[in-house]
Amino acid sequence: MGRKRVSALKKSERRYALVALLEQNPFATDEQLAEQFGVSVATIRLDRSALHIPEVRERIRRMASDRQDQVRSLDEQDLIGRLTKLELNRHAESELTIQINHVFKRTQIVRGHVLFAQINSLAVALMDADFAVTAKTELRFLRPVRLGETVRARVDVIGEHGGIVRCRAVSHVGHDTVVEGVIWVYKDPSHAGVQSMDEGETE
Structure with missing residues (x-):
């Protein structure tokens, strides 16, 4: 090994x-x-x-049965967590078991950027494109996640306009929702702008 x-x-x-x-x-x-x-x-x-x-x-x-597609937009080693399901431009899921390097030493609570990185990398991996980057996020962190817990994240595409994809993101630990919100991803950053995202995406 x-x-x-x-x-x-x-x-x-x-x-x-x-x-x-x-x-x-x-x-x-x-x-x-x-x-x-x-x-x-x-x-x-x-x-x-x-x-x-x-x-x-x-x-x-x-x-073999869960993962129907292959990641295009990044190397799988850049994913935070283990990819468990992927249908490009539709939805993706990953799992991350919290280890000692993910938490604050004193409280054993996961660092917020780790939970964000799991969702962020999953949203980028979901894109059916050779290159994609995050444009904007609106996430809520609902409860602390602790050492040893397994976080299961899911991202679903809910809209697209001019190469900017809007996704619904949610992470669970067991039956508890720990993170939820929306993330926007540029499929082609060289031809997109924040202004067009704001004008083209509506709630």
């Missing part, structure tokens, strides 16, 4: 790390994970069961 073995971790820490590792490499086998964490394959299977993570064959099948 190209990484050094993780040093001995407590069960809760190992499970957080397991989720993060599978976000980066969803095709990792139980044997590879066991070697990575220095535990038995049986322990990894127990961890997956507790976290409701399917075995590798099912993860591959789900990714």
Whole structure:
């Protein structure tokens, strides 16, 4: 898997790390994970069961069925979170499990720019274009997100005018809405202007 073995971790820490590792490499086998964490394959299977993570064959099948399109507007490594669904110019979804580098040290609450970046990169990835940039956002942050929680973001296209796409964005943790709002994206920034966006988009 190209990484050094993780040093001995407590069960809760190992499970957080397991989720993060599978976000980066969803095709990792139980044997590879066991070697990575220095535990038995049986322990990894127990961890997956507790976290409701399917075995590798099912993860591959789900990714193949969910993701119908390929990202055009940016490299997938620039996405914040793991892309789980994509229909270009229609809707996209991603997941992000909050890790220690995402939070304030004292409060263990996620930094706001991390939640924004997940939505922002997802909206850009949604564009059926070779190049796209954010034009404007109107987002509300509804509750704090904490270390270890998984944020599921969804962006839907709700309008387009002159190469400027208007999207509805929402992020959830479980049944809680944590971020919601609207984001505008330029499909062709070299031929768009803020004035045309303001005049062409209406509520």
